[in-house]
Amino acid sequence: MKYKCILFDLDHTLWDFETNSALTLADLYETHQLQKRGINEFADFKKVFSSINTDLWNRYDAGLINRDEIRFHRFKNILAHFNIADEKLSMTLSDEYVLQSPKKSALMPHAIESLEYLADRYHLTIVTNGFEEIQGTKLASSGITHYFKNVVTSAKAGYKKPAREIFDFALAESGFTHQQAIMIGDNLQTDIGGARNANVDTIYFNPDRLVHTETVTHEIYDLKQLIGIL
Numbered sequence: 294m295k296y297k298c299i300l301f302d303l304d305h306t307l308w309d310f311e312t313n314s315a316l317t318l319a320d321l322y323e324t325h326q327l328q329k330r331g332i333n334e335f336a337d338f339k340k341v342f343s344s345i346n347t348d349l350w351n352r353y354d355a356g357l358i359n360r361d362e363i364r365f366h367r368f369k370n371i372l373a374h375f376n377i378a379d380e381k382l383s384m385t386l387s388d389e390y391v392l393q394s395p396k397k398s399a400l401m402p403h404a405i406e407s408l409e410y411l412a413d414r415y416h417l418t419i420v421t422n423g424f425e426e427i428q429g430t431k432l433a434s435s436g437i438t439h440y441f442k443n444v445v446t447s448a449k450a451g452y453k454k455p456a457r458e459i460f461d462f463a464l465a466e467s468g469f470t471h472q473q474a475i476m477i478g479d480n481l482q483t484d485i486g487g488a489r490n491a492n493v494d495t496i497y498f499n500p501d502r503l504v505h506t507e508t509v510t511h512e513i514y515d516l517k518q519l520i521g522i523l
């Protein structure tokens with residue numbers, strides 16, 4: 294086996310961010326009676342969240358805004374979209390979302406069987422731009438903490454993907470060279486571009502089969518394909 298260490302992204306790669314987020318938003322929509330506040334359809338609430346959240350995370354990944362700004366702007370911008378000016382409600386939704394969402398347990402299809410196979414054969418490390426306590430909660434609530442020997446967050450490493458330093462940090466902590474590692478992730482900029490910056494081979498997890506022009510070592514659309522590659 295050429296590789297000894299597998300670096301795994303967490304959100305959208307193992308932990309099913311879309312499903313877990315939607316479940317949390319449904320709770321918030323219900324609890325805070327957002328329909329009565331003028332958000333007539335839950336589907337609209339979910340759609341606007343997704344668009345605003347993706348935009349904020351792209352700006353966070355690019356180093357343009359920090360974690361507090363994501364939290365501060367996310368629900369404020371969503372409510373503003375529906376012409377609701379209620380600072381208190383926006384802060385409450387923000388706090389509850391951050392608290393509740395990581396406690397949801399949905400994983401991407403075939404995550405467990407792939408991890409079962411890989412954990413017997415490789416040293417598994419999480420490399421994530423998420424926040425320390427939140428990512429720890431997600432791993433625990435979805436029951437996959439024990440598969441990983443290390444969890445490296447950007448907060449712990451002091452650098453975010455795509456900076457090569459977070460990969461260097463993860464490999465130093467795991468005790469492997471760049472040649473012994475391969476990175477699996479769903480984001481072409483942070484996971485794939487970052488691993489390339491660090492001279493680490495890549496597996497692009499592309500469940501939506503997006504068209505792209507990046508150079509990747511392997512590409513998969515289902516996690517169970519890892520069993521054929523590794």
Ligand SMILES: [Mg+2]
Pocket residue numbers: 302303304305306478479480
């Ligand atoms: Mg991801």
